Amino acid sequence: xxxxxxxxxxxxxxxxxxxxxxxxxxxxxxxxxxxxxxxxxxxxxxxxxxxxxxxxxxxxxxxxxxxxxxxxxxxxxxxxxxxxxxxxxxxxxxxxxxxxxxxxxxxxxxxxxxxxxxxxxxxxxxxxxxxxxxxxxxxxxxx
Amino acid sequence: xxxxxxxxxxxxxxxxxxxxxxxxxxxxxxxxxxxxxxxxxxxxxxxxxxxxxxxxxxxxxxxxxxxxxxxxxxxxxxxxxxxxxxxxxxxxxxxxxx
Numbered sequence: 001x002x003x004x005x006x007x008x009x010x011x012x013x014x015x016x017x018x019x020x021x022x023x024x025x026x027x028x029x030x031x032x033x034x035x036x037x038x039x040x041x042x043x044x045x046x047x048x049x050x051x052x053x054x055x056x057x058x059x060x061x062x063x064x065x066x067x068x069x070x071x072x073x074x075x076x077x078x079x080x081x082x083x084x085x086x087x088x089x090x091x092x093x094x095x096x097x098x099x100x101x102x103x104x105x106x107x108x109x110x111x112x113x114x115x116x117x118x119x120x121x122x123x124x125x126x127x128x129x130x131x132x133x134x135x136x137x138x139x140x141x142x143x
Numbered sequence: 144x145x146x147x148x149x150x151x152x153x154x155x156x157x158x159x160x161x162x163x164x165x166x167x168x169x170x171x172x173x174x175x176x177x178x179x180x181x182x183x184x185x186x187x188x189x190x191x192x193x194x195x196x197x198x199x200x201x202x203x204x205x206x207x208x209x210x211x212x213x214x215x216x217x218x219x220x221x222x223x224x225x226x227x228x229x230x231x232x233x234x235x236x237x238x239x240x241x
Binding site: 003006007009010011012013015016017018019020021022071072074076077078079080081082087088091095096126128129130 | 146147148149150151153154156157158160161162170172175179196199222223227228229230231232233234235236237238239240
């Protein structure tokens with residue numbers, strides 16, 4: 001029995017599944033400094049994109065298979081604030097995330113922070129979906 | 144210094160827009176260090192949170208606010224091996240883990 005099947009089984013009738021995961025897009029890096037936002041560019045997260053797309057296909061199969069129905073969909077940006085580039089690198093390493101950024105982007109970030117203070121911000125696009133659990137043995141769904 | 148995530152509350156606002164957690168029994172899969180858990184646990188009646196990363200689960204247990212310790216439990220487990228029971232949760236959260 002796969003993960004989504006197990007989740008369906010452990011949920012009550014009319015339960016809600018909330019799925020939150022990143023969009024298959026690269027995050028953007030900014031320096032926030034003295035009321036200004038410096039846009040430095042993107043980091044390379046393309047390794048994760050294929051996995052995210054595959055996970056979505058899997059989730060879609062459960063929608064199409066009558067176990068869940070999509071109720072609401074939302075998009076937002078998750079902002080992560082770091083005081084220094086090194087703090088960002090250490091934090092991601094501790095969490096097992098690969099940080100693939102152009103050396104020039106990292107250097108620009110370091111120079112900006114060194115010269116004017118502020119913070120480094122990672123802006124990650126995220127999708128959140130709320131799905132209603134369905135009873136596959138029932139022909140009705142109450143919205 | 145701790146990393147600051149979702150300082151402006153966009154994620155928090157979104158999940159509460161999509162789901163009413165009030166009084167709900169919640170299962171969270173991929174809870175990590177509890178970062179998303181704190182966003183809704185106050186409203187929930189009970190939270191069972193699992194993650195395969197033992198280090199992050201230990202961090203979640205240590206960071207859990209006192210007022211939530213009676214109703215939030217963290218477990219190092221994966222979804223295939225954890226006994227979730229049948230028909231037991233009002234809300235299931237897949238937290239950056241699908």
